[in-house]
Amino acid sequence: MTTEATGSDALSGPTLVGVAELAGVSRSTASRVINGSPNVTEETVARVNEAIARLGYVPNRAARSLVRRRTQTIAMVIPERTAEFFADPYFAEVIQGAAMYASSTDYSLTLLIESESDPAKAHRFLRRGNVDGALVLSHYSASSDYLELSRSLPVVFGVRPAGGIDAEIHIVDVDNDSAAALATEHLIETGRTRIATISGPQSTSAGRERQRGWHRALADAGLGEAGCEEGDYTPASGAAAMERLLAGAGGFDAVFAASAQMAAGALEVLSSRGIRVPEDVAVATIDNNVFTTTTTPPLTTVDLHTAGKGATMVATLERLIRGEHVEAMTPVPIELVRRGSS
Amino acid sequence: MTTEATGSDALSGPTLVGVAELAGVSRSTASRVINGSPNVTEETVARVNEAIARLGYVPNRAARSLVRRRTQTIAMVIPERTAEFFADPYFAEVIQGAAMYASSTDYSLTLLIESESDPAKAHRFLRRGNVDGALVLSHYSASSDYLELSRSLPVVFGVRPAGGIDAEIHIVDVDNDSAAALATEHLIETGRTRIATISGPQSTSAGRERQRGWHRALADAGLGEAGCEEGDYTPASGAAAMERLLAGAGGFDAVFAASAQMAAGALEVLSSRGIRVPEDVAVATIDNNVFTTTTTPPLTTVDLHTAGKGATMVATLERLIRGEHVEAMTPVPIELVRRGSS
DNA sequence: CTGAAAGCGCTTACAG
C-alpha cells in the first residue's frame, strides 16, 4: 500500500522484465513461476515470488490474452426487457450469485444486454472472441441462434430454450419435480397421510413438474392424493384453491402449495376458518422469499438456491471452457427450510 | 452470416494482415482505415472497407488493448451485501441503465463485487489496468480508499461518499432537494395552499434534503408550513406521521410525503378517516415504484429516473476517460408523474 | 532446470 505507484503509472505498473531483473532470472523463468510450472527450482520460485511481492506485479491481462487466446472473460447475456427481467428479483439474484462466484475465479463477468432493436449485435460480440464463454439468461434469446452459437462457443443456459433441447446444449436449472417431492416428503415424514396440493398452472412446465413431484412423493410412500386444485401463482388464486379444497369431499391434514405466494393466500383462508396450522393442517411450499417469512405461521418451504444457480452456471461454464464433459442438464441444489407451518 | 467460420476458427477469425492482403495494402494502411485516419485516399479506404466486409473482420481486442493501453472496459463496483444491494430493486435498475447505455458504446461493463472478506481485492483489480474506469455504487466502499483511487483512475460515484466530498471526485446522483420541490410545486400549482410534509429521517442527508426542498418550494410561493412529521420511509411510519398530522392544530389541504412507501401508509389513514384524496387532501411523493401504482388512488410522484442514473454514470465516466472536464456533481434528471392523488 | 528467440495481433512514430 505504501509504495504503490500513483497517477498514470498505475496503468503501466511493474512488468515481467522488472520482476525477472529483480530476481536475477530470465523472463521465461519468471513467467514459468507465475504460471506454476513444475520445472523450476524451489529457490528460483522463492526469488521470483519475492520480486513479484516487492514490485506488486500483476500480469498484463491484454498481453496474456493475446498470446493465450483466452480472454478470461465470460458474458452474462440478459434480455433488454425491463419488466420481465430486472423487475424480477429472481434474475437479480442469479446475476449476483454468478458475479460473486466469478469474483472467486480468474474470470470477469461482463453484462451483455441483448438489444431488441438489434439482437444480432450481442451475437456478433460473442462470436468475435471477446469472451471465453457465455451464460444465457433470456427465454427470448434461447432461440435457434443461441443453440447454434453453443456449437462454436461454450454456452450455459439458465433457462430451458424454447426450441427443443438437443444434446449439444447445457442447462443449469432447478429440478422442479424434486423440489415438490422434497416438500411433500417432508410432510409425509412429519406424519401426514392425506396430503392435498395447490398446483401451479398446468400450462407451464414448472407447474406440471411440481405437480408431478408431489404425486411421485405420495406414490413412493404408498399414499393416495387428497385433493388437487390449480392456481396461477398469485395469493388470491391460492386462497381460492384452498376454498375449493375445503369444499371438497375428502379431508386432508396437509397441503403442498406449488408457490409461496399461493401458500400465503391459502394460509389466510385457513386462518379465517379457524383451522390451525400446523396442528390441523400442515403446509409446505416452494420459494424461500418474503412471502414465506411474513405469514403467520411462517412457511416451511424449499429454497431454490437462486444465487447458487448463478454460481453453478459459472462453474459449469468453466468446466465447459476447460473442455471437460458436462451433462446436458445440471440441477441446482435445493434445500428444505423448516418453519412453523409444518 | 452464410460464410462465417465456425468452431475454434471463431476465436481466431480473420486478421489484419488478411484484410491488408485482400485489399492490396500494408498493415499500416489497413489499420489507418480501421481507425479512421484522415490521411488515406478515398479509394484505398473503399478497398480496405470492402476487404473488411468480405472477411467479416473485427479487430482483436487484446492486441489493440495491449498497444493502446486501453481496455475498453469499465467496472461497476457493487457491494457484496445482498440484503442491502440486490434485494433493492433500485440498484438493479441502476445497473440495468448502465448496462443498456454501455451496450451502445464501445465499452464493456464488468461487474466487480467488493468482497467483504477481502475488500482490497477489488481495489487491486481496479489499479491493475484491467479497466479504463470505474463506477462505484456502494456506500460502504465510498471510503477514503476509493477517494484515493479516483486520483489514479477515472471514477464516478453513484452515491455520496461517506467521507467529505472534495473537488477531486465525481458524483452522479439525483437532487433530492429539487425532487421534493418539484412535488411540492405541483401541489401549489394545483391550488393547494396549506401543505404539510411527512419527512424522511433527518439523520440521513436524503431526508434532510427532501425536507429542505419542500420548505423551499413553500417559501418561494410565499406559503407557510402546514405541518411536518418525520417517518422512517416505511408505510407504517407514514401512517403514524399522518395520524400525528391529523391530530395537530393547523389544518392542511395537501401533503408531500418524502417516500412512496410513507405516502402509501398515509393514504390508508386518510381513507380510514373518510378523508377524500385528492378532494380534501392532495398527496404527492417521491419514487415511481410499485407503491405509487397499487394505492387508491394511485400516487402523483416524482420519477427519479433510476435507470437514467446508471446511463448518466456511464456517460460521465466516458467523458472523464476522454479527459474532459466534468463537474463534481452531475444531477440526474427527474420528472413529475401525475396520478390520481393530486 | 533455464534462457534466447519467436510470435500473439495490433498501432504508431519514422521515413519516404
Place this chain on the structure above:
DNA sequence: CTGAAAGCGCTTACAG
C-alpha cells in the same frame, strides 16, 4: 498518402 519497422507485455516451443 503509404510502408517497413519497432514495440505493446506476455507465453512457449526449442535448445541446451
